[in-house]
Amino acid sequence: MLALEMSAESAPPATPEQFHKYCGAGCQPARDCQSRYPVAPGEPVPSPNRPRIHNLPHTFAVTTLRFSLLLAIAPLLAAQQTAKIEVLPVQGNIYMLAGAGANITLQLGDNGVLVVDTGLAPMSAQVIAEIRKLSQKQLRYVVNTDVHEDHTGGNEAFSKEGGTSTVVNIVNTPGQTASQAIKIVGHEGILDRMSASVNGKPARVSLAWPTDTFFDEPKEFYFNGESIQVLHQPAAITDGDSLVYFRRSDVVSTGDIFMTTGYPNIDLPGGGGIQGVLDALNRILDLTIPAHHEEGGTMVIPGHGRLCDEADVMEYRDMVTVIRDRIRAMVKKGSTIEQIVASRPTMDYDGLYDVSRQSADAFVETVYKSLTEKTK
């Protein structure tokens, strides 16, 4: 049945420890274990006194606004002081930053710095400080995978850090200059929701908005020596989700479509749906190619949780599909939402995520609503 024939003409044996390069903080460098390094090779060691770019005028209104914001986020700031951001080298030009809300993907190179998602707003200073330990190059791109604040909370701070009115020389046109701003790339669904006031909640400040939106075809660009595809996944967690595929580094950043810490947090009012999540998970499996026996190869940075590869996505896809199939079968039988919730269709997976019964039930209700809305 399986393609498991014993043959002398086999694939070469696995490189010893090709996958065990994550030895933990404080590990001892050994010949076959690449320890973590705080500064990327070839990058200068950052100076703590490096000047920062601040373009906002210091008016009374701005000062008042900052003070108000400070009061509002004081509890989060207190928590921030104890939070620790962990930087994990992934492969190629890519790093993963964990601990600032959603995972942040970092791509470094001669052209500058690109981040996928910016974490929670109160964590921005810490995140930027960690990035500056790795690179002093200009922040050039932010790519948002969805609109939620654990992914976009730092957009404003990154806009300021990257510069919104920096004067740069134009290539091949001596003497000419232009105003260059950091680009915030995102599906137009993110801009629509970020720029609108919804249910009394004010729109986000414009500095946080995507400046480079797309709505149909994949957004593609070339930066730091590699092709980058931003692949919109319709009606997944929201209506503005994207996967980000770094083709040379061979890394996929998935946003919340995939995570190791919980069930998909489908935002039905935000345009999400269960089938969109499953389609997106299967799309990730199409993009990823394992190196050896379903391990390594294309690496996957989830929205939340540990660094992964295809096998981890496969398990998650299987879980979401199995739960969807159970709920769909009960819907077809005419079961009520109460009956479906009471049957606990997630029971065999709840322990993986330490979710409360309430949270598990909420996921079941969301899937039910998503399925029944589709069939109406």
Added chain:
Amino acid sequence: MKIAVALLVVVAGMPLLAQVNLSGEWVARQHEDQLERGPGPELGDYLGIPVNDAARLRGDSWDPSRITLPEEQCRVHLSTYIYRGPMALRVWEEKDPDSQHVIAIKNYISTYEQTRTIWMDGRPHPSKNAPHTWMGFSTGKWEGDTLTVYTTHIKTGWLRRNGLPESDRATMVEHFIRHGNYMTHVSIVTDPVYMTEPLIKSEDMEFDTSEQTAWLWPCEPVVEVIRPKGVVPSYLPGQNPFLHEFAARWGLPYEPTRGGAETTYPEYRLKLKKMVPEPPLK
């Protein structure tokens, strides 16, 4: 006297070596639990495994057809299970070139061509954000003549290849005990998600000088069954038709085949005698 002093100097200057050297090539002796280790456990056979209800539901839902999906064809037995197979094992030591201290003890396991590193240099286990692998991250130490290994960061996989799951929170303690040309491997797997008590297993291996061993296990996924995209074969709760086959084939009551910590203890036999066996298969 001079000779004694010279010997003392030599001995004192020697690096710390393993009390027992496990290096060499080993093959599994299949005399124990052969039916499970060769043909593999039957569907619905959870007997003697301290599983909980969540594990039972996942096992009952598992359709063997799932491993026809291309992305699942080459998935590897976890380090907690792989030593049960008809495998060959090569063991060698990695030494620091300057001090000759053992940095790591390496295992190459023929099944799925897995290379495993048991770090012996005292390094910590990685953070929770580091990747999980089929073999996990292992550290070892000598306890007398026994190599004791602790493993974390194991991928989600199967506890047995009949669909019983193991979570990514499982950890394992192992003891490698050499008796001349034989070696006993004892594993103690703890899984807070799918087991109520640790699962303890042992296997024996024999030193192999035959040079006849097959070391390769190539696997390339192909589309074996044409299906609509996104289909994941599984049984809905209560609809797996094969769960009673194991009990019926072996003349067992159905209840113990559902497993659980109680079924791992000798006293359970008293309870077993009072149960009604499953009728034979027609």
